[in-house]
Amino acid sequence: MSPIVQVDGLTKIFKEQEAVNGLSFTVYPADIYGFLGQNGAGKSTTLRMLLTLIAPTAGEIRMFGMDLRTHRRDILRRVGAVIERPDLYKYLTAWENLSLFARMSGLRPDRRLLQDQLELVGLAERAHSKVGTFSQGMKQRLGIATALVHDPDLVILDEPTNGLDPQGIADIRNLILHLSHHRQKTVIVSSHLLSEMELIAGRMLIIDRGKKITEGRVDELFNPAETIVELETSNAEDTAEKLSQSGWQANLRERRGGKFLLKMDKADIPVLTRDLVALGIGVLAVQPRHSLEDYFLTLTTANQHVDTFTA
Amino acid sequence: MWTLLRLELFKIFRRPRTYIPFGAIAAMILIIQLGLKFDGRSYLELMMSSLSDSFLIPYNMIMNGYLVAFVILNTLLIQVPLLVALVAGDIIAGEANMGTLRSLVIRPVSRTRLLLVKFYASVIYTVALLVWMALLALLLSMLLFGTNDMMIARNTVMEQIRSSDVLWRYFAAFGYATVALSTVAALAFLLSVFADNSIGPIVSTISIVIVLTILSEMRIPLYDNTVKPWLFTSHMLAWKGFFYSRSDGQGAAIPGTVENLPAILRSLGVLLLYIVGFVTAAIVSFKKKDILS
Numbered sequence: 001m002s003p004i005v006q007v008d009g010l011t012k013i014f015k016e017q018e019a020v021n022g023l024s025f026t027v028y029p030a031d032i033y034g035f036l037g038q039n040g041a042g043k044s045t046t047l048r049m050l051l052t053l054i055a056p057t058a059g060e061i062r063m064f065g066m067d068l069r070t071h072r073r074d075i076l077r078r079v080g081a082v083i084e085r086p087d088l089y090k091y092l093t094a095w096e097n098l099s100l101f102a103r104m105s106g107l108r109p110d111r112r113l114l115q116d117q118l119e120l121v122g123l124a125e126r127a128h129s130k131v132g133t134f135s136q137g138m139k140q141r142l143g144i145a146t147a148l149v150h151d152p153d154l155v156i157l158d159e160p161t162n163g164l165d166p167q168g169i170a171d172i173r174n175l176i177l178h179l180s181h182h183r184q185k186t187v188i189v190s191s192h193l194l195s196e197m198e199l200i201a202g203r204m205l206i207i208d209r210g211k212k213i214t215e216g217r218v219d220e221l222f223n224p225a226e227t228i229v230e231l232e233t234s235n236a237e238d239t240a241e242k243l244s245q246s247g248w249q250a251n252l253r254e255r256r257g258g259k260f261l262l263k264m265d266k267a268d269i270p271v272l273t274r275d276l277v278a279l280g281i282g283v284l285a286v287q288p289r290h291s292l293e294d295y296f297l298t299l300t301t302a303n304q305h306v307d308t309f310t311a
Numbered sequence: 312m313w314t315l316l317r318l319e320l321f322k323i324f325r326r327p328r329t330y331i332p333f334g335a336i337a338a339m340i341l342i343i344q345l346g347l348k349f350d351g352r353s354y355l356e357l358m359m360s361s362l363s364d365s366f367l368i369p370y371n372m373i374m375n376g377y378l379v380a381f382v383i384l385n386t387l388l389i390q391v392p393l394l395v396a397l398v399a400g401d402i403i404a405g406e407a408n409m410g411t412l413r414s415l416v417i418r419p420v421s422r423t424r425l426l427l428v429k430f431y432a433s434v435i436y437t438v439a440l441l442v443w444m445a446l447l448a449l450l451l452s453m454l455l456f457g458t459n460d461m462m463i464a465r466n467t468v469m470e471q472i473r474s475s476d477v478l479w480r481y482f483a484a485f486g487y488a489t490v491a492l493s494t495v496a497a498l499a500f501l502l503s504v505f506a507d508n509s510i511g512p513i514v515s516t517i518s519i520v521i522v523l524t525i526l527s528e529m530r531i532p533l534y535d536n537t538v539k540p541w542l543f544t545s546h547m548l549a550w551k552g553f554f555y556s557r558s559d560g561q562g563a564a565i566p567g568t569v570e571n572l573p574a575i576l577r578s579l580g581v582l583l584l585y586i587v588g589f590v591t592a593a594i595v596s597f598k599k600k601d602i603l604s
Binding site: 052079091092096103 | 314322327416601
């Protein structure tokens with residue numbers, strides 16, 4: 001299967017600051033590709049380079065088998081995107097915005113097409129309302145409709161759930177899944193929320209400070225055999241002593257105050273619980289967590305400390 | 312290209328703020344017309360005080376639609392560039408500010424084409440402003456004050472242009488003014504490329520026009536032959552040249568002639584060079600620009 005997007009050694013330096021550093025990744029057809037990283041990790045810069053909004057300092061981008069530098073127009077004809085917040089003309093109606101962006105993409109949209117797009121994102125009834133009167137969620141959905149109006153093969157969505165309420169987040173998530181599963185679109189979606197990515201992405205890239213941390217299939221990255229279990233008990237000292245004498249000592253990775261982190265297969269959690277009770281340990285909580293999540297949280301926490309000190 | 316231009320014009324003319332300059336022009340013209348209608352004679356006496364000792368001035372004949380239009384153009388063509396800057400300065404920076412610039416640049420349209428279309432749209436807007444101004448300043452004045460021969464005071468001389476020889480001069484003057492105002496539009500357009508907020512380019516354009524206009528009007532010998540000929544503001548009022556005719560041996564104006572057409576054409580050339588320069592610089596900068604807004 002030939003890739004839709006192939007990025008090799010992508011680098012962007014703003015003056016002295018390295019925003020993206022030697023990033024390489026591949027996106028395959030009909031996949032939902034998650035782009036995960038905390039704020040400022042370089043996600044938006046990378047996506048902007050894919051869309052020719054920013055010129056790379058170094059590296060190569062190939063999309064649909066073509067070099068982005070030499071085939072910009074051919075490539076962009078097959079790409080739809082919403083970068084950060086949806087960019088719409090507030091003084092125009094939803095219908096006018098959609099029609100305008102369709103024409104900008106070289107289409108001559110008929111009523112049916114515009115109507116279908118608005119129905120897809122649940123805005124058919126507000127077609128002739130000015131966008132200035134829309135909620136954030138409605139603007140986001142209309143933004144996605146403008147990205148889809150020319151029926152692109154690749155859809156790029158940068159933090160599409162930012163600023164949305166839980167219902168809005170669920171709507172966008174379902175829309176992304178619909179695009180991939182029913183319309184066979186390839187979707188690149190960025191987020192700083194691992195839980196979001198886990199729900200929708202087939203493959204995922206984790207980026208931090210412009211560098212790739214890991215890339216792979218989500219089900220492999222979230223390997224159940226690599227689950228970290230967080231154990232909280234009523235008496236930490238007693239627990240530490242009893243665990244050290246049990247067979248679970250080999251699984252113990254870390255002690256954080258009154259909590260213990262054990263690396264194990266998710267399927268073994270009932271056995272652990274039974275053993276703890278048998279050892280007379282007062283169990284307050286047993287919480288499974290993926291090692292990836294733990295790793296991502298470590299990254300996030302580390303940078304939050306930096307932010308606190310530099311703020 | 313035509314589709315993109317239509318879309319650009321659609322966006323411009325759907326924005327309420329687009330019509331503010333039209334309203335401002337209408338208000339200014341009506342105020343001048345009203346003042347001249349009720350107290351035109353005092354105005355003429357004041358303006359022609361230096362000539363009244365030498366001539367018996369037929370004020371009733373002089374005060375007609377053509378002269379009123381000339382007075383209005385003299386007053387407004389200094390202020391209208393500022394109104395043009397409001398739209399041209401906003402045309403790219405405003406999109407950056409709204410975030411819509413991103414959505415435009417990721418469409419399968421080259422940045423050069425995108426920019427050219429936006430510049431053409433600002434020129435069309437400038438033309439629309441001038442047509443509006445012409446309708447109000449010339450046609451409405453003709454209706455309100457009637458028509459007659461046009462008298463133009465120039466230094467200590469009164470020049471008379473026959474009524475039948477006036478209209479084409481106005482058309483030529485408006486045509487020239489279109490180029491002059493397009494120069495301001497091109498400057499605002501260039502500055503708009505560098506900003507993510509339209510206030511910066513609008514204020515910068517207005518400031519540059521004011522400073523250069525003052526420099527153009529100052530009588531400092533050092534600048535007269537060195538700096539002034541190259542300032543675009545020195546050439547913006549050359550439209551007045553269309554109202555100065557060549558005269559025959561007896562000092563009477565020869566119909567259909569212009570006293571110094573080469574000077575007007577030279578000024579036109581300078582303005583066109585500025586337009587090409589500003590737009591080229593805008594395109595080169597925009598093509599290299601990282602869109603971070």
